[in-house]
Amino acid sequence: MLYYDQNKNYRDFEVLRDENKCIQCQVCVRQCSYEVHTYDEKHDEVTADQTKCVGCHRCEAFCPTDALKIRKNQSEFRDNALWTPQYLKNIYKQADTGGVLLTGMGNSYPYPVYWDKMLLDASQVTNPSIDPLREPMELRTYLGAKPDAVEVHGGNGHPRLDTSFAPQIPIEYPILFSAMSYGSINLNIHVGLARAAEEMGTLYNTGEGGLHPTLYQYGKNTIVQCASGRFGVHTDYLNAGVAVEIKIGQGAKPGIGGHLPGEKIGPEISLTRMIPEGTDALSPAPHHDIYSIEDLRQLIYALKEATDYKKLVFVKIAAVHNSAAIASGMVRAGADVISLDGFRGGTGAAPTMIRDNVGVPIELALASVDERLRQEGIRNRASLVVAGGIRCSADVVKAIALGADAVYIATAALIAVGCTVCQRCYTGKCPWGIATNDPYLAKRINPEIAHEKLANLIRGWGHEIQEMLGGMGLNALESLRGNREKLRGVGLNETELNILGIKHAGA
Amino acid sequence: MEINAKGIYYRDLNKMIREAVAGGERSFVLRNINGQRYIGDGIEGKVKMDLYGTPGQDMAAFMKGPEIVVHGNAQDGVGNTMDDGKITITGMAGDIVGYGMRGGRIYIQGDVGYRVGIHMKAYKDKIPAIVIGGKAGDFLGEYMAGGVIILLGMFGEDRNGRPAAGDFLGTGMHGGAIYVRGGVDEHMLGKGLKPEEATPEDMKTIRPYLKEFCQVFGLDLNGILDGSFSKIAPATHRPYGNMYAY
Structure with a gap:
């Protein structure tokens, strides 16, 4: 077994530097807060400690000569549908530290994205579509x-609202x-x-x-x-x-x-x-x-x-x-x-x-x-x-x-x-x-x-x-x-359609 | 301004108080208070209220400055997220007194319920304090981030000699200090905490609070200072700093 951090070389990303394009300007050195890039004055050379790269692409975005590319680490483990590299790396990390795994942003697993399984309706022939470039379109x-009911009195073109509203916030x-x-x-x-x-x-x-x-x-x-x-x-x-x-x-x-x-x-x-x-x-x-x-x-x-x-x-x-x-x-x-x-x-x-x-x-x-x-x-x-x-x-x-x-x-x-x-x-x-x-x-x-x-x-x-x-x-x-008639599901089963309260496309 | 609160709905009562404060009234005597909630919530400035009866939940929540004297018992949530001011309760108070409290002082002559002083915090010279004359339930000072809690265990109801503090005292505490008169067994404290004997310096810190406590309830300061005090302070300002694998 290894007596140092096993993940060190099982890194997530590779930093590819095109030496022909690199002008040693050190923008990447200054931009990377994880200290991936360092400048070696003696050899006038910028080098990378790839183990530290988190794949944020900041250096790539700022490289003035397009010399940098960040790729996923090409090194591959033997295929295993259960023991994917992510689980291996997590276990190595926890075996080293005994800590709780931390992350940022949202769930990254490939659970179904239901937005991508719903399609919107559009008007054809029987009801006209409206052109927002010439018609007012209300997004407010x-x-x-809102009250359960609205009471109004005094018709004759001068209606008055009797119901008092709770405070409302208008958003455009x-x-x-x-x-x-x-x-x-x-x-x-x-x-x-x-x-x-x-x-x-x-x-x-x-x-x-x-x-x-x-x-x-x-x-x-x-x-x-x-x-x-x-x-x-x-x-x-x-x-x-x-x-x-x-x-x-x-x-x-x-x-x-x-x-x-x-x-x-x-x-x-x-x-x-x-x-x-x-x-x-x-x-x-x-x-x-x-x-x-x-x-x-x-x-x-x-x-x-x-x-x-x-x-x-x-x-x-x-x-x-x-x-x-x-x-x-x-x-x-x-x-x-x-x-x-x-x-x-x-x-x-x-x-x-x-x-x-x-x-x-x-x-x-x-x-x-x-x-x-x-x-x-x-x-x-x-x-x-x-x-x-x-x-x-x-x-x-x-x-x-x-x-x-x-x-x-x-x-x-x-x-x-x-x-x-x-x-x-x-x-x-x-x-x-x-x-x-x-x-x-x-x-x-x-x-x-x-x-x-x-x-x-x-x-x-x-x-x-x-x-x-x-x-x-x-x-x-x-x-x-709440107009679910305007939505149709694609590739959804009966239960999912029922929960979403929508029909399947074609129905 | 004197109000007979008998039968007045809490919302009407509090509106009356807010409007009077806005109109410049600075002194209130509220009689026959019977469970009306939210009295003093969000009230700012130098206002004094004397409450006779039993105010309801969340009295003086988000309060900033006023002084409230309850001549009787109070329910849960006294001084919830309170910012500044002074609360005196001659009887007992319920659960979660001073939750997230940021400043001011709360003096309770009798016992308090569970979860008192959770997540009190302090910033520079803004140091909240709770002094409890009686005993407290479990989780006193949990997640405490600042301020002072003093538990005397002297003036409450004696329930078969149970200890002044409950279990899990100061769990997750990462700031402030809790003082318990007569000491507390280590097994009742949150993980990692140890009671230590209060030093003369500590006693100097808590003396003004005790002095005011005695003053408002007409008690003898020497009788309180007679006993020994244990201090519980956080083991670290980062109780969960090593929990994560980076």
Whole structure:
């Protein structure tokens, strides 16, 4: 047996350097925060320690002469459908350390992606499609509890509304930026998200790390989060945004808490979370004041009382086996918005086993939650925002047809600012300057450019959503919401079709 | 302002208080309180409230500054995620007192329930404190990240001589300190924690809290300082630092 790290040479990636193209400019040396590349002055040569490469492609993207390529390690083990290299490497690593395997981003296993097994309808002959370039197309969505009935009096062209509405948040696109804490990502990204949300008339979510003082100005576009660690939660914070989200769970790691390691708690993070520098920021698995639906109601109303009933209260749960029953309880507990996070949702750090083996695909959870709330006659009492692996505007449209009011995106937002989903967010060394608070690396994100790219993403998806809506002969997103007649399944069995509440293509 | 809270729905009562505070009222006497929830939640500034009766769940949650005196017992969730201020309870309090508390002081003359002081935290000179005159249930100071908890075990109901603290005291603790008068057995503490005798320096730290405790309840400070105190402090600021395989 080997007496040193067996994984050292069973590395995941190879760094291929074309010596004919390399000009020893050392851009790769400076860009790689994992110290893969080093410059040997004596021989005027750049060399690579391939064992350290995480496959983030930062060096390849910045190489001015296109001399670098990152490939999967070509070295292959004997084929074995059960003992794939990933399991071998994990076991070697755990045999060396006795630790819990960590990873970042969302579930990477090839579970079925139901978005890819559903197709949208379009109008032909019998009902005209609508051209969004010449017709108005309504994407605005109002989040918040809707009354059971609307009473109006006084006709004669002067109707008056008698029903009083709970507070509503208008959003111009059905796409919100999902919770990512200051700590897991840096302030430059938060500024980019906040400004993009402001420009596009949507919302971003602070995550559980508190709100940096410079971000209070974006309050109209902010959801603040209250999680089990209660970091940076105080009255100014609760009143800073338009909504407070109680985070019960997260799709990437249902049922467990979070540990932001002490080395990531620098002066600014310390200030925002209000804990000493260098201390672990531990979020317990449950809120220890919530052990039941009744307790959840208690926190929802404590927050409403503390904010004078002016803020919406979101409650976020991970999609799990009995989400539908839980969601029913959440609505009855007084949640204005239910955030439902599927098992492909991302994270800055999660135990690999949890990320890859716990939860439910968001498509199925969404369909069952929406259906259950309709059956119980309480669907109007809360909006439904879904998250966890929304990759494109077609996923958004399908989610809305399944019954969502809006979607949350976070992984897609990070990809918009450069992320290559290398899944090493937990190291704090993100070479793209995203999942890091190292000032040298964080500077790689320019908040202005991040703002522009994020706004562009929403804008682009918005156009596509309008095109798809128009194609179906609809001129308002409201007409698509929960309209499962607009979806057909391909390659799905009877059970899956039943859960999704859709017919098979051709039927 | 004096309010007879008998039969008033919590939402109406709290609205009344919020509006009065917004209108400049700084002093409240609430009589016949009977289970109304959320009293004092999110209230800011120099406000004083005297509560007669038994306030309901989550009293003074997210509170920032006011002083509340409960002449009686309180239920669960007192001072939940409280930011600043002072709470005095002449009787007992229920579970999860001071959950995620960030500042201010809570003085309880009698016993408290389970999960008290979970995840209290501190930042620079903002140090929350809970002083419990009686005994506490399990999980006192779990996940504690900062602040001070003092458990006296003296003024509660004597339940067949059970120890002042419950089990799993300070589990996952990574900041702050818990002081137990009369000591605590090591087997009752969270993993890795050891009780140590409080040093004169420690006693200097807790003396102001004890002094105020005695002052608000009219007790004799020397009678409290007579006994020995154990201190439980975190073994590390990174209790789970070595749990992961990188």
